[in-house]
Amino acid sequence: MSMRDLRNLALSAxxxxxxxxxxxxxxxxxxSIATTMAMFTVLATSWAxxxxxxxxxxxxxxxxxxxxxxxxxxxxxxxxxxxxxxIAAGLGAxxxxxxxxxxxxxxxxxxxxxxxxxxxxxRQVVTWVQNRTGQRGMYVLTSIxxxxxxxxLLGMAALVFLVGWLIxxxxxxxxxxxxxxxxxxxxxxxxxxxxxxxxLFMVSGAAAAVVGAMMAPRYIYIEPSTAFASILSFQVxxxxxxxxxxxxxxxxxxxxxxxxxxxxISRNAPNQTLLLLGIAFLLIVYVxxxxxxxxxDRLRHRYGQGGQ
Amino acid sequence: MARVVLEVRDITKRFGGLVAVRDMVFDVHHNEVMGxxxxxxxxxxxxxxMISGAFAPSAGAIRLNGQEIAGKSAHRxxxxxxxxxxxxxxxxxxxxxxxxxxxxxxxxxxxxxxxEAERHARQLLDxxxxxxxxxxxxxxLTYINTKRVExxxxxxxxxxxxxxxxxxxxxxxxxxxxxxxxxxSLRDEGRTVILVEHVMDAIRSLCDRCVVMSSGAKIxxxxxxxxxxxxxxxxxxLGADEDA
Numbered sequence: 001m002s003m004r005d006l007r008n009l010a011l012s013a014x015x016x017x018x019x020x021x022x023x024x025x026x027x028x029x030x031x032s033i034a035t036t037m038a039m040f041t042v043l044a045t046s047w048a049x050x051x052x053x054x055x056x057x058x059x060x061x062x063x064x065x066x067x068x069x070x071x072x073x074x075x076x077x078x079x080x081x082x083x084x085x086x087i088a089a090g091l092g093a094x095x096x097x098x099x100x101x102x103x104x105x106x107x108x109x110x111x112x113x114x115x116x117x118x119x120x121x122x123r124q125v126v127t128w129v130q131n132r133t134g135q136r137g138m139y140v141l142t143s144i145x146x147x148x149x150x151x152x153l154l155g156m157a158a159l160v161f162l163v164g165w166l167i168x169x170x171x172x173x174x175x176x177x178x179x180x181x182x183x184x185x186x187x188x189x190x191x192x193x194x195x196x197x198x199x200l201f202m203v204s205g206a207a208a209a210v211v212g213a214m215m216a217p218r219y220i221y222i223e224p225s226t227a228f229a230s231i232l233s234f235q236v237x238x239x240x241x242x243x244x245x246x247x248x249x250x251x252x253x254x255x256x257x258x259x260x261x262x263x264x265i266s267r268n269a270p271n272q273t274l275l276l277l278g279i280a281f282l283l284i285v286y287v288x289x290x291x292x293x294x295x296x297d298r299l300r301h302r303y304g305q306g307g308q
Numbered sequence: 309m310a311r312v313v314l315e316v317r318d319i320t321k322r323f324g325g326l327v328a329v330r331d332m333v334f335d336v337h338h339n340e341v342m343g344x345x346x347x348x349x350x351x352x353x354x355x356x357x358m359i360s361g362a363f364a365p366s367a368g369a370i371r372l373n374g375q376e377i378a379g380k381s382a383h384r385x386x387x388x389x390x391x392x393x394x395x396x397x398x399x400x401x402x403x404x405x406x407x408x409x410x411x412x413x414x415x416x417x418x419x420x421x422x423x424e425a426e427r428h429a430r431q432l433l434d435x436x437x438x439x440x441x442x443x444x445x446x447x448x449l450t451y452i453n454t455k456r457v458e459x460x461x462x463x464x465x466x467x468x469x470x471x472x473x474x475x476x477x478x479x480x481x482x483x484x485x486x487x488x489x490x491x492x493s494l495r496d497e498g499r500t501v502i503l504v505e506h507v508m509d510a511i512r513s514l515c516d517r518c519v520v521m522s523s524g525a526k527i528x529x530x531x532x533x534x535x536x537x538x539x540x541x542x543x544x545x546l547g548a549d550e551d552a
Contacts, residue, residue, distance in 0.1 A: 171414055171421060178411050181400035188360060190386035190415035190465065 016158050023147040031146055035218070037259045038153035039211055043232075044240040044251035046160050046207035049167065050200040051237075052245030053176035056107070059233040060099060060115035063122045064092045064205045066228035068212020070126065073138045073222045081144070085152075085213045092209025093202040095122075100198035107183075116230065123228035130224065137223030144217040152214045160207055164248045167200070176200055231277075235262075238277055241284045244291025253292040310338040313500050314359070314469050319368035319378070321354055321524075328354040330524045332368070336469065341491070341501045343515035343532065347545055351524040352504045353395060356473050359502070360392045361385035372468060389417040389468030393475050395504075397454045405442045405449070409433060409460045416465025425464075432460040436490060452483045459490075463499075470494070472503045476510050488513055512536075520544070 023031055043061055051058055068088035075084050103114050130136065167173040175196045178186045186193050216222060235258075243254025258280065266273050288295055314336040321329040329351040336342045344352045358365045361382035370378040377385050391412065400408050409429035413420040420428050433442050436456040441449065449457065455475060462470055476487045488510050495501060495514075505511055511518060512532045520528040520535050522544035528535040535541050 174407075174411070174414060177403065178400055181402050182398050184362075184394075185398050185400060185411070185461075187382040188362070188386050188392055189412050189461070190383050190417070192381075192383050 012158075012161065016154065020151065020154055023150055028146065031150060033259065033263055035146055035150045035153060036263070037255055038150060038157055039215060040236065040239055040255045040259055041252050042153060042157050042160050042211050043208055043236045044243070044255050045157070045164060045248070046204045047236050048240045048245040048251045049160075049164050050176075050197075050204040051240070052250075053173070053180040054197060054200070055180050056197070057112045057237060058115045058201070058204070059112060059230070059237065060096075060118045060205070061208050061233040061236045062228050062230050063115075063119035064095065064208035065212035065215075065232055066119070066122060066126070066224070067091055067095060068209035068214075069216040069219065069222050069227040070212075071209070072213045072216035073140050076140055076142055076217070081142070085156075085210045088209040088213035089206040092206040095209075096202040096205025097198055099205075100194075100201045116233070119228055119230050119233060123224045126224045126228070137221055139221055140216045140219065142217045146218065149214060149218050153211065156207070156210055156214065161248060163203065167203075168248065172196060172199065234277060238280050238284070240291075242280055242288065242291050244288075244293025244295075246290055246293045246297070250291055250293040310340065312336070313338050313373060314502070315369070315371040316355075316359070317369040317371070319355070319358060319365045319370060321351075321358060321363060322366045328524050329358070329365075329521075332519075332521075332526055334519045334526065334529060336500060336502055338500055339495065339498050340516045341495050341503060341514050343511050343518040344502065344504045344521060345506070345511055345518055345535075346521035346527075350521040350544075352521055353473060354524075355521070356392070356471050356502070356504055359385075359469075360390055360471055383415070386416050386465070389465075390471065391416065391462040391465055391467035391469075392471035393455070393458045393462050393473060395473045395477070397451075397458050399446050399449075399454055399457055401446050403446065405433065405438070405444065405446060405457055406430060408446065408457050409464050412461035412464030417468065418466040420464075429460070429464060432463050433457070436460045436463075437486070452479055452487070455479075455487070456490075463494075468500065470499055470501045472501060472505075474504055474506060476505060476507045484509070508536075 022034055026034070043065070047058065047061060050056065071088040071091060072084045075087065079087075099115070099118055103111055106114055175186065175191045178189065178191060179193050179196060183193055212227070219226065239254040239258045240251040241254070242258055243252060244250035261276060262273060265276050284291065290297065312335045316332055316334050319329060319332040320327065332355060334342075344355060346352050354363065357363045358378070359370055361377070361380055361384070364379040368378060369376060372388055372390065375388065377388060377390070400411060403411065406426060406429050409432055410425045413425045413428055430442065436459050438453060438456050438460070441453060446454070446457070459475065472491070475491070476484060479487050484507065491501065491503070491514055503515065515532050517530065518532050518535050519526055520538070520541050527544060528538045528541050
């Protein structure tokens, strides 16, 4: 490990330490925004672990997230709370592996549509099961407070950053970059492209399911139409792309401003949030192709700071 | 004669009703440059693609050092020791020149990683004549340099067999001489090469033996001088008398 790595690691640990103290000082309203930010940070960062290097746009986040909320919803009365995110992670990884096996041969727009359809499929299946059993939704009444959820998500964020950092330095991370550049070259260089993609997709799916499991107590009442809402998938994609997937911290740079704007708009003009999504998307396509990370790299390149 | 590295036995490839390659049979010996030549559309690239695992053959066997590789996936074949370049150069645009070569070393036949892989990559880049240009972005390389990087990437896993799919195509006359000398030097250091090529100068001066394909079938095999005098080869290239 180089000095630079040590320094970055120390700074990150410090930042997480400061953020962990946040609930002790701020109001409930600010804490709720911070919790939302922490949630999207985990979702967008783990999404980018897979979609960043491979350029495969996944809209399946809602499926994994919803799965996680149902794990908590069904299990919180009988199982210990600490076990639920672990079960959610396992199920999320299994679902991701199944999706990966099915979509191996799909690329580009077909993968996007399939993953969007997946969230809808899971939602319909859950609704169907609930109708058969005469349930509608379920109450998740626990003693868990917003603070607890915030701390859990913050811990999860730290874990995702650590995993992302380790993957980027591993042969798996390098293989993913090669796949994203040219899958044919990857195969002919000896990379099992299917295995590499499925493995990373499982990491990303497991993380989203864990977030769902942690968030469930916050919703109090869970039903399929909210737990599997596809808007979540789109928010995650837009935030990650707005920040940029070229660096580990890229999605975070998108999550912070986007969450604040979203909060502002939904408070003042609740019906215009979709407009924000659309404008952000146009902005990414026309102005910020590499997100804020790309912009940062271009500026740094132009003004010659820290170049090699 | 040296040991046989690659055996191709009765390989056939059908695309629907079209037979692209029919009953191909040939051997490649250790430390030999073997040419696959023939007119456009004769099935040379299809043959190469079956050896490297891009396509599975419809029938037949391909053995690398006695082990069956026909129909295996490309990454397995690569790990067993087949490396290739592509007819249209394929570099990894977002990676540096050195990383492009490390990509060939990290997952293939002889795996290297970390500082060792990087050192190995730099040596190979030097070996193929990249010299000072290893720190340039891939997008700013000249055409022959992109070919050099691709060659270094293929060499990086220390393959048992190196497949060059028209590696010399598109070079200008000066570059062509450099390119021919480079490939000859690869044989001189003991490598085994299969070369699909159109450039006759290269075939004459590089190949120990050639297989000539026409309409998917082998029509001649032998030294370049022998096959290029073969009446059937001349007919395949220039057309039959009545067509002329």
